[in-house]
Amino acid sequence: MKQIYFLISAMFIGTLANAQVKMPVQAAKDVQASSVYLNTEAPVQAARAVFWSHDCDVNDCSDWSFDNGAYEVGAPWTDIDISFECTTDGPAGPYNQWAGGSGDGSAASSMNSTTSSNGTIMVDSDLFGADANYDANWVENCWFQTVAPIDCSEHPYVSISLETRYRCWDNGGSDDSEKCLIEVSRDGVNWPAIDSWDEASGTVDYGGGADPVLSRKEVFPGYGTSDTSDNPSLLEFDITDAAGGQAEVYVRFRWSGTWGYSWEIDDIKVYDTPANDTRIDNYLSYTDYERTGYYEYGAWPLSQIPADLAAAAKVYNVGFEGQTNVTLNVTAAGVTTYSNSISLAYASADTLSAAYLPTALGPVTVDYLLTADAADENPDNNMASQSFEVTDLSWGRDEGTPIYAAPSDGTDDYITVSLFDIVDDVVIYAIDVAVMAGSETGTSIITHLFDGFDDNFLVEQYGGILQSTDEFDIIAGNTNELGVPVTNWYTLVFDEPYLASAGDWLGAGFEHYGGSNVQYGESKFTQDNTAFIYGPFGSGSAYAWYYTNEVPMVRLNLNPNAVNTISEETVNTTGFEMFPSFPNPTNGVTRVQFRLDRAADVNFEVIDLTGKVVYTLDMGTQAPGYNSISVDASEFAAGVYTYTLSVDGQRSTDRLMVK
Secondary structure (H helix, E strand, O other), rough: OOOOOOOOOOOEOOOOOOOOOOOOHHHOOOOOOOOOOOOOOOOOOOOOOOOEEEEOHHHHHHHHHEEEHHHHHOOOHHOOOOOOEEEEEOOOOOOOHHHOOOOOOOOOOOOOOOOOOOOOEEEEHHHHHHOHHHOOOOOOOEEEEEEEOOOOOOOEEEEEEEEEEEEEEHHHOOOOOOEEEEEOOOOOOOOOOOOOOOOOEEEEHHHHHHHHEOOEEEEEOOOOOOOOOOOOOEEEOOOOHHHHHOOOOOEEEEEEEOOOOOEEEEEEEEEOOOOEEEEEEEEOOOOOOOHHHOOOOOOOEEEHHHOOOOEEEEEEEEEOEEEEEEEEEEEEEOOOEEOOEEEEEEOOOOEEEEEEEOOOOOOEEEEEEEEEOOOOOOOOHEEEEEEEEEEEOOEEEOOOOOOOOEEOOOOOOOOEEEEOOOOOEEEEEEEEEEEOOOOOOEEEEEEEEEEEOOOOOOOOOOOOEEEEEOOEEOOOOOOEEEOEEEEEOHHHHHHEEEEOOOOOOOEEEEEEEEOOOOOEEEEEEOOOOOEEEEEOOOOOEEEEEEOOEEEEEEEEEOOOOOOOOOOOOOOOOOOEEEOOOOOOOOOOOOEEEEEEOEEEEEEEEEEOOOOEEEEEEEEEEEEEEEEEEEOOOOOOOOEEEEEEEEEOEEEEEEEEEEE
């Protein structure tokens, strides 16, 4: 569906891969919807000195005027009539599954705001794009604004809050081309210019020798493709520069973008900015991922927890008074640690972290508490919590419960990979996969271990494979349901355990050859370029590597007693035996050995996934004993092939992977 995959080129800095090539918008829309754990409870409003409010009742929309940029100067806005609307529905566009919709044109439920039952105000860019057969490279631009002015003359410090839900598409490239904005005018005529959309340039010059007035706030700064807000988010913005002490204040909500998803707004309040109010903002990580690069594992072996582990949160001063001794308290396993203490000026932010170190197996809850010298006027937004499990033998990025089945079309051939940083030497015995209900019994699957530092990793289909398990068939009754903790892991054991060294960067991969339906579970949200999928997900069903923002439920198994969940497929043959090709994968010559119990006529052929014979060899009558066939695969296109040995009409088949 619409959001998660981007074509990547292999360029690595440390342990982070950077997306280099953007996936075309239309193609990316055909990939699955995002799977992000989000808050779905109505937010708790702080006690504020509210002097103006609007609950976006569909029967009271005359308080707002609606317009769009169709007649603005400049070709990008010509004949575009997308608009906000008052509605009791949620988004209805074809990619509304992210909001709980079905994608069949029916509307999803409205967001869970406090008064959503009487209506919200929404722009459904996804629906507009589908209805208009829209060229997604054009810029959409629309807004709604107060008809009557708001009197702020008795209010020197002014803030505005809204309950809102939003998902970013950003033209499929996280290129900051999509904006949700709040704009303020002192006369209803002069507004920030639209030739530049950023917050810093959103000023208004009222003349008279006064400096231009900062009059724009970006509602979701830093959001990139597939980022999704809570359902809903309660957001607050200080608009004192433009509104403080002013007798006439007009407020506008503006959307601009290129065929995005949707933006919903409800329960708007204008109030006196509090004096003392710090909050935990939009970054929370029990590994401080953005600064350390440590992945957030849901199942984390004790041996692989780094000694310098720290939890972090972005903190923001909402109050107009400067705050002193602002400290982040982190409590885990009954032990509380503290960040450095800082001072936060009015409307400033910083990131605080505190070290902690789990030392025992079992679930770990990380509780965050933000404190400061001054008593906080809204303490509810000073607390947060995250959790994971410290394990012995299971190592996964997921949280144990699938919330989506992937890919959306399970008949595609694909490889999905989740990345792991090796902190200390460890032996890997197997790979575990959560296969989802609906996957077809008897379908062959295989797993691979990848070297993340290999030059061909994420460049070639099989680039960087260190070793693979044997193929196995899916058996009945060993799959998993959405929303239910996984109990049925497929364990595929390596013929030889792999010794990983500290500092290695490995990928646990799961492959389905296509044709029949096979889907794997996806768990929590993950950052860009930390989990991947190979398959036909590009424009024109182009095969390439793409990154996904959902964690594939593919784990490393550290159990020396691991056994295969399913039996290796065997071929009943009489009088001969064919052995696996070696090397496999290959991009050169591979050798297939076989043994005959008696003299027999032997034929050999290699077939690609389309059924085309790419290599054939009639060996005639061969004597009893061992023999071998050498196949030069250097001229074969990268991909999966089958090779078949026919002995007096009996056939034995196996798969060959060409890099």
